[in-house]
Amino acid sequence: MKPLFHHENRQKSERSRRVYARYELAHTAADFIAAISFLIGSVMFFFESMQTPAIWLFVIGSVFFLIKPSLRLARELTLYRMGEINKLADREEQED
Structure with missing residues (x-):
């Protein structure tokens, strides 16, 4: 798994792309409301x-x-955890 704030984490799966897009929409809305x-x-x-x-x-x-930065951190932590869960699932499959 790549470290936090690494672009590849956003593109790992269709689910990670959806999560990234949702957080980006929330970030843009927060930016707009603040402005x-x-x-x-x-x-x-x-x-x-x-x-x-x-x-x-x-x-x-x-x-x-x-x-805004809270959303970015939450997004990155979510994407990171998604990658960690995928690694655990891959290990489980390899052990079977």
Whole structure:
């Protein structure tokens, strides 16, 4: 099994490609939500009456910026574990 964050882990099987694609979609959605939150929050800061909601949008955007690397790590750990399970299954078959 290749180490974490190695491109070959993503292409090992149809299942690993689907897992990779799902995590990429989630990562892109988190990126988009973070960017939109910061953009809207920035515009709201021009109006004093909207500064509190703007702060909340910055907090929400920050949470989504935190989610992004968390998703990547979860994806890589999932792909790594999938490879380890495949290795164990191959060993079991060879012992039979």
